[in-house]
Amino acid sequence: MKTKIVLVHPPLSKVSEPPAGIAKLAGGLKANAVSYQIIDANAEGIHYLLGQTSFANEWPDKWSKRACKNLEANVAALQNIETFQNKSRYSRAAQDVNRVLNIAAKPYGATLTLSDYANNLLTPARSADLLRAARMPDNNPFYPYFAARLMAVIQEEPEFVGFSVNYLSQALCAFAMIGFVKNINSGLKIVLGGSLVTSWAALGEGENKFSGLVDEMIAGAGEEKLLELLGGENKKRNCAPDYDDFPAQLYLAPxxxxxxxxxxxxxxxxxxxxxxxxxxxxxxxxxxxxxxxxxxxxxxxxxxxxxxxxxxxxxxxxxxxxxxxxxxxxxxxxxxxxxxxxxxxxxxxxxxxxxxxxxxxxxxxxxxxxxxxxxxxxxxxxxxxxxxxxxxxxxxxxxxxxxxxxxxxxxxxxxxxxxxxxxxxxxxxxxxxxxxxxxxxxxxxxxxxxxxxxxxxxxxxxxxxxxxxxxxxxxxxxxxxxxxxxxxxxxxxxxxxxxxxxxxxxxxxx
Ligand code: SF4
The missing domain is CATH 3.80.30.20 (tm_1862 like domain)
Incomplete structure (x- = not known):
């Protein structure tokens, strides 16, 4: 069955568990026979960036060198319950993985941690900056990852791509991804939802600021509105979340x-x-x-x-x-x-x-x-x-x-x-x-x-x-x-x- 919508969880949020909002949408879509694909771009993107630096030897300081060298072991440690019995061991693993992520984003003028994303020039609280992020997606540190990943799904010609944005730390990456999608196929419809979008809507903001880029903004719980939009059967409501399509092996938790x-x-x-x-x-x-x-x-x-x-x-x-x-x-x-x-x-x-x-x-x-x-x-x-x-x-x-x-x-x-x-x-x-x-x-x-x-x-x-x-x-x-x-x-x-x-x-x- 041809994919009707691709649901994307953009970077960056904590990568310890799958995103619940998209899982709830997935449960509703599946129950109402609407075909969809899930991309946890946060988990995939973070692992992509970590992978880019794992063999780097040229980092100037000892900490960076050690963090790159031990990356695989530290990722494994954060997925092993034994690490949690020793706080110093845990802290070292978390800080070293964070270090690698941080240095991988430096060339892009971004400051990444395992829980936050900041750009030296752009703020997610400014619509002009979000539009700028959309105009220049290749300035985003996740660009090499999401360009390939999104290109592959766009070629399958879905009708919609939906982005779930719950935290400010996701907004700039979400708009960079939206800009990329629109560059490739301007006819593809973009849906934007999530609790940050709900908060913008409560302020009376957002809807009119992104016209031409975002086709639908959904405030509040998105299932019914999404099913309406996608022409699903909309018979089954308030369904259980579905975690089938999330990359369980990528989450940093034991x-x-x-x-x-x-x-x-x-x-x-x-x-x-x-x-x-x-x-x-x-x-x-x-x-x-x-x-x-x-x-x-x-x-x-x-x-x-x-x-x-x-x-x-x-x-x-x-x-x-x-x-x-x-x-x-x-x-x-x-x-x-x-x-x-x-x-x-x-x-x-x-x-x-x-x-x-x-x-x-x-x-x-x-x-x-x-x-x-x-x-x-x-x-x-x-x-x-x-x-x-x-x-x-x-x-x-x-x-x-x-x-x-x-x-x-x-x-x-x-x-x-x-x-x-x-x-x-x-x-x-x-x-x-x-x-x-x-x-x-x-x-x-x-x-x-x-x-x-x-x-x-x-x-x-x-x-x-x-x-x-x-x-x-x-x-x-x-x-x-x-x-x-x-x-x-x-x-x-x-x-x-x-x-x-x-x-x-x-x-x-x-
Ligand atoms: S109203 Fe109070 S208890 Fe309820 S979510 Fe807000 S802070 Fe928490």
């Missing part, structure tokens, strides 16, 4: 990780400054019976070593369901601090169901800040939950946010005190500096500067009401917070580049 969403949106959706609130994404949980059935089938088919729940926050009812119906393999995901998690017996039930790690957005150790952010959590529950998870043997991956408008010098000290008091219950700490989303209602109470990055910028600079600006927050983070003896080990434990995607492997061994 076994296949199965990404799975039990819900779209967030059941809380009230935190100030959260895109889920700003973009008014509806909360759409799948029926529990469907989740259990799909998980059983997917696990039987793909035999993953780990299930990664992608939900913004697993609801208490879904957590209860998982405790009652264990998926049969280890799993992890995001959860909100709640009374349930404070209950030791409940955490033990979760542990027995295979839960190895929960990601928790605690954000601040100051209750006043949490209340102003409308987090809907209290620190007493957070404290009890951390202790219960610890007793149950579930790792806590805690997120903190510095520099929010509600924060000041006193509150960050309270955050430090909270972490020091609970450092024996926390396994990983993710520390971030606050970015103010342009479209959030709260911006009306702040002095802002809209276009500080570009016309597609999702964030705005602002004058902090208490003078506690990004620089002050960053200084505190670097000079005080991270230097505290109770915090330093938690920060150092964070897996380089892959962060939470690799963290469960340090806790639980296959």
């Amino acid at each position: 076994g296949f990780i199965l990404p799975y969403s039990a819900a779209r949106g967030c059941y809380w959706r009230q935190c100030a400054f959260c895109p889920e609130k700003t973009e008014e994404t509806p909360y759409q949980p799948l029926p529990v019976a469907q989740v259990n059935q799909e998980l059983t089938q997917l696990i039987k088919k793909y035999r993953p070593v780990l299930v990664h729940f992608l939900d913004n926050a697993l609801s208490p009812s879904m957590l209860k369901n998982l405790a009652q119906h264990p998926p049969g393999v280890p799993w992890y995901g995001f959860a909100r601090i709640s009374g349930e998690l404070a209950d030791e017996d409940f955490c033990i039930a979760l542990k027995k169901s295979g839960c190895v790690m929960l990601k928790l957005g605690i954000e601040s150790g100051d209750q006043e800040v949490l209340d102003k952010l409308n987090k809907g959590i209290n620190l007493a529950d957070a404290s009890a939950a951390l202790k219960s998870l610890k007793k149950a043997g579930i790792a806590a991956y805690v997120y903190l946010l510095f520099g929010t408008p509600a924060e000041n010098e006193t509150s960050v000290q309270k955050t430090l005190d909270f972490i020091v008091r609970h450092n024996d219950c926390i396994d990983f700490l993710n520390l971030a500096i606050f970015n103010l989303p342009i479209a959030s209602a709260e911006t009306q109470n702040l002095e802002t500067d809209r276009f500080y990055e570009g016309d597609l910028s999702l964030y705005s600079s602002f004058r902090h009401p208490a003078g506690w600006d990004r620089q002050a927050a960053r200084n505190f983070l670097e000079k005080t917070f991270k230097k505290h003896p109770a915090v330093t080990p938690l920060v150092k434990r964070l897996p380089e580049f892959f962060t939470s995607n690799h963290a469960p492997f340090f806790i639980w061994q296959c």
